[in-house]
Amino acid sequence: MDKTNLKTTLKLIVCILLATFILDKVIYFTFNFLSDKVLSGQAIGKLNHYIITKDTIDVVAFGNSRTNRHINTQKISSSGFNMGVDGTSIAYSATLIKMLPKNKEQIIIVNVDTKNAFKDSYSGDDVNRLNVRYHRDKIIKREIDNVNLDDYIQKFYWSKGYNGKVLGILKNVFIPKYDYRTYYGYDPIYVNDTQKQIFQNYLKYSDPEVDCLDSYTMNSLYRYYLKEMKVFCEENKKKLILITAPLYRDSCKEDNSKFTKILKEIDIEYYDYSDLFIENNLMKYWKDEIHLSNEGAEVFSDTLQELLVTPL
Structure with a gap:
């Protein structure tokens, strides 16, 4: 290739890159405008709702x-909000906690599944669920970068954060899933007769799984996020409480005891409710082995209310 053709090719490549860069930003800011109107649904709406409240x-x-x-x-409080999001873990929670106002008294409840704290495979990638605001929030950007999730394509093509979310955004813009003004983040499970029968058959014909880990050394990243939450809450007048929600049956208890011991050592308040229903394990309280029905959830919420009766 002679120099003239090389220069022409380079110019063409630069023009293409520039055009895609401009188009990307047009798409990005368009979807920012649309997504900011979404206040329902877990993908975007619940995060937006949390940010404004x-x-x-x-x-x-x-x-x-x-x-x-x-x-x-x-x-617990008429001014409470449930920011639980399916499929997330400690990195996601810790990042959102750091976005709370400084020097405002608040009660922070973090529900954890103890086995997850001891899994070597945990990498904090759940924080990537927040990448739609990577270029809009310095805390989210910092936390995504901190767990080595640097996405150099997204650094250049900002609209990449909306991949897989476009249909949900459009749907909730025009047909909101619910009225956010009466929504506080809590989504109880209403179990029908068929689901009850399926769960009963499962329990009848399946052997209880003993799902114990081989070792119980807390994942270093998980421990890091625990300490980050603790420091932030102590410095900003917030009461941090970790809990473990009820399980239908918890066949391996060593992770519970190890987790309890570690949190005591690092001075984080923790309550293990995994066996809350062990002496009164009514079928009506359950959807499956790890999820309560609306009836079970209300009993559990009453238990938390009793724990937190002391005002701020």
């Missing part, structure tokens, strides 16, 4: 589906 709420619960489906924060 986080400075006024006085009780907030974090965690995965076992938070989202199990904790009615309205029983």
Whole structure:
């Protein structure tokens, strides 16, 4: 290739890159405009709802589906919000906690599943669920970068954060899933007769699984996030409480005892409710082995309310 053709090719490449860069930003800011109108649904709406209410709420619960489906924060405070999001873990929760207002008294409830704390495979990638705001929030950007999730394509093509979310955004813009003004983040599970029968058959014909880990050394990243939450809450007038929600049966208890011991050592308040229903394990309280029905969730929420009766 002669020099003339090389220069022409380079110019063409630069033009293509520039055009895609401009188009990407047009798409990005367009979807920012649309997504900011979404206040329903877990993908975007719940995060937006949290961002606009986080400075006024006085009780907030974090965690995965076992938070989202199990904790009615309205029983604890009329100014409570459940920020549980399915499929998330400690990195996601810790990042959102750091976005709370400084020097405002709040009760922070973080629901954790103890086995997850001892898994070597945990990499903090659940924080990537927040990448839609990577270029809009310095805390989210920092936390994503901190767990080595640097996505150099997204650094250049900002609209990549909306991949897989476009249909959900459009749907919730025009047909909101619920009225956010009466929604506080709590999504109880209402179990029908068929689901009850399926669970009963499962328990009848399946052997209880003994799912114990080979070792119990806490994942270093998990421990890091525990300490980060503790420091932030201590410095900003927040009461941090970790809990483990009920399980239908917990066949391996060593992770519970190890986790309890570690949290005592690092001085974090922790309550293990995994066996809350062990002496009164009514079928009506359960959807499956790890998820409570709406009836079970209300009983569990009453238990948390009794724990937190002391005002801020």
